[in-house]
Amino acid sequence: MVDQGLRLERILRTHDEFVVVGEASETAAVVRRDSLVVPPAAADRLTSALQHRYAGGVDDLGHLGLARVRVRGFDRGDQISDFVREQQLPVRPVHLMLGAPFYGGGPADKPRPIPALAAPGPRADAAAGAPAPARATVAVLDTGISRNHPWFPADVWEPVDGLATWDELDVDNDYALDAQAGHGTAIAGIVRREAPDAALLVGRVLDSAGVSDEVAVADALSKLRAHAARTGRPVDVVNLSLSCYTHDDEPPPSVSREIAAFGPGTVFVAAAGNASSRRPAYPAALEDVIGVGALDEGRPAAFSNSGSWVDAWAPGARVATTFVTRRDDSALPGLDIDEKCLAGYVEWSGTSFAAPYVAGAIAAARSAGRSPAQARAQARARFREPQP
Structure with missing residues (x-):
C-alpha cells in the first residue's frame, strides 16, 4: 500500500x-493558505476583517455564489481555522480535493501492468441488428x-x-511519472467497459498529482x-473519483x-x-x-472508507x-512503476476504481430505458x- 504520510508530505512540498x-x-x-471564500456581498467585510492578512485581490465567482479573497500571512492551518x-x-x-481521498489523497497502491485488454464492442443485441439504444452520457471529471x-x-x-482534456505524464518536468497520471484514463476505461454504449464527457479537474480544490x-x-x-444533451451520470475532508466535517457549500x-x-457517483x-x-x-466503497474478493477492502454515508x-x-x-x-528515466504500465493497461486498487463500476451500471440502465430514479x-x- 502507498505510504499516505509520505504522499501528503510530497503534495505539500510541491503544492505549497x-x-x-x-x-x-x-x-x-x-x-489553501492563500484564499478564503464568502458570498459576494460579504467580500468587503472580509477584506476589512483580514487587516494585514489581506493580500489585495478579490476574484468574482458569482456563477458559484462566491467571492474568493486573496490572503497572506497564514503560516499554519490552525491560524486559518481560528x-x-x-x-x-x-x-x-x-x-484540497484529491483523487480518492485520504487527507493526503490518492489510490490505495501503484498501478501494475497487465496484458492489453480488448476494447468494448457494441452490445450483442445491437450487433444483431436490434434498434440502437439511447446513448446515456457519463461525465468523467478527473485527470483527463x-x-x-x-x-x-x-x-x-x-x-x-x-476544461482541459489530456491525461498528462510529467507536468512538473522532473522526468518521473506524476503520482496520479493515468487516473482519469483508468476511470474512463471502467465506465466504458461497464457501459460500452455510453458517450463519455471528459474534463480535467485534477492535475497529474491528483490535486485540485x-x-x-x-x-x-x-x-x-x-x-x-449548449449542446442540448443532458448528463445522465457524473463520476467523481475525488474527494476531501473538511475542517469542520461539513460539506463544501460550493x-x-x-x-x-x-x-x-x-445521478452523481463518488469514491468514498x-x-x-x-x-x-x-x-x-x-x-x-452515491458514495462508493471498495470490495476485495467480495468483502470490504481493508483500505476502504465505510459508514452509513457509503x-x-x-x-x-x-x-x-x-x-x-x-x-x-517523453523521457521518464525516474519511473517508480513498471514501465510496461505505459503500454496502456494496468490493474490498480482504490475506491477511485470502484465508483466507475457503479457509474457504468447506472449508465447502462439509463441506456436500457430506466428512469434516473430507477x-x-x-x-x-x-x-x-x-453482509458479514
Missing part, C-alpha cells in the same frame, strides 16, 4: 499553497484521458467546454452544466450547490476514499451522491483497466454492502 488544519488524524483537513471560527461572517477556507488510446476513439467521447471542482461542474445546456443544480435527472475511516468524505457523503460497494482491488500511454517524445435504485440494490 496548501497547509494542514488539525492533526494528521480523524480531524485533519488540508486547505480566524474562520472567530468571524461573524459566512467565511470558509478552500479545501490518454491521447490516442485505442479504447477512446473520437466517436466515444468529447471534451467538456472550457473545491472551488475548481465546483467551477468544473458549472462548466459541465453549461456544456449540457460543490454541494453545484451538484444540487443539476437536478434529479443526473482509502483511509479505512468512517469519517465523512465529500462529495461522497452528500445525500444526493451507499454502494463495488470491486476496487486490482481492477483491470486502461492507463495513460507514453508519447514518443437506475439509482437498481444500482443501490445491486451494489449493496455484503
